């Protein structure tokens with residue numbers, strides 16, 4: 001077991017799309033290339049790094065292509081679409097990280113691992129699709145697609161309408177031991193992408209894929225707990241979390257105890273579907289780990305935030 005500290009960084013799928021009008025795979029890859037420098041800063045600062053990533057927009061794009069091509073080719077099941085995003089987004093990060101490490105004369109190996117997440121096939125989430133995926137639509141288009149394709153559509157945090165799919169809670173990570181061993185070899189590991197491919201275990205002990213998308217922040221919290229990570233960081237669009245966001249009395253937050261963060265979350269200080277799930281994911285991890293820290297900050301500030309110089313920290 002390495003004595004280097006372990007940081008888990010969770011990049012959102014939306015963070016790969018800087019501009020809705022420029023969301024091609026190459027545009028997303030260019031965004032990844034801009035961001036990997038901040039992850040390599042952590043490696044240079046002596047951290048072991050496990051990177052997870054979202055896939056909400058990307059899995060929706062794959063399913064949309066599948067819908068459009070349905071008259072010619074068989075549709076893509078959702079669990080396979082999640083696997084596709086782990087490969088494509090994993091490749092973007094793997095190549096860009098390797099290039100940045102080489103530029104800095106570092107020989108850290110980078111590996112992207114197809115990861116399965118164990119869920120309960122009877123999770124009530126399968127009855128109520130709520131995980132937004134794909135691009136944003138106006139309400140009329142969303143409702144028309146609901147009728148035409150049998151989608152469930154939801155309004156997503158005041159940003160527009162999106163297709164929604166079931167999102168069961170993660171219970172375990174099938175490849176956990178492999179992830180741990182890879183980290184111990186000194187590799188920078190990309191795993192748990194898109195929350196992991198949801199699978200359940202049959203009574204015969206076989207794994208079976210399920211058509212759903214797991215929340216990547218919940219999966220990352222589970223990974224952080226299972227691996228006893230020292231830090232769980234969620235990069236986002238702001239350097240720090242604020243209360244009274246966007247109002248004259250807005251106040252940026254530096255350090256919050258678990259109790260303070262839980263109270264502010266309950267008071268509705270953090271946006272549903274945006275800051276609240278991030279805070280809740282960090283809370284679920286920090287609450288049970290005495291010396292662990294949870295951090296929300298901008299990608300540019302990852303290393304500074306881990307050094308304690310910026311970002312919002314949640315501590316026990």
Ligand SMILES: NC(=O)OP(=O)(O)O
Pocket residue numbers: 011012013014053054055056057132194195213214215216217
């Ligand atoms: N799977 C998942 O939670 O992806 P996003 O973070 O991109 O929504």
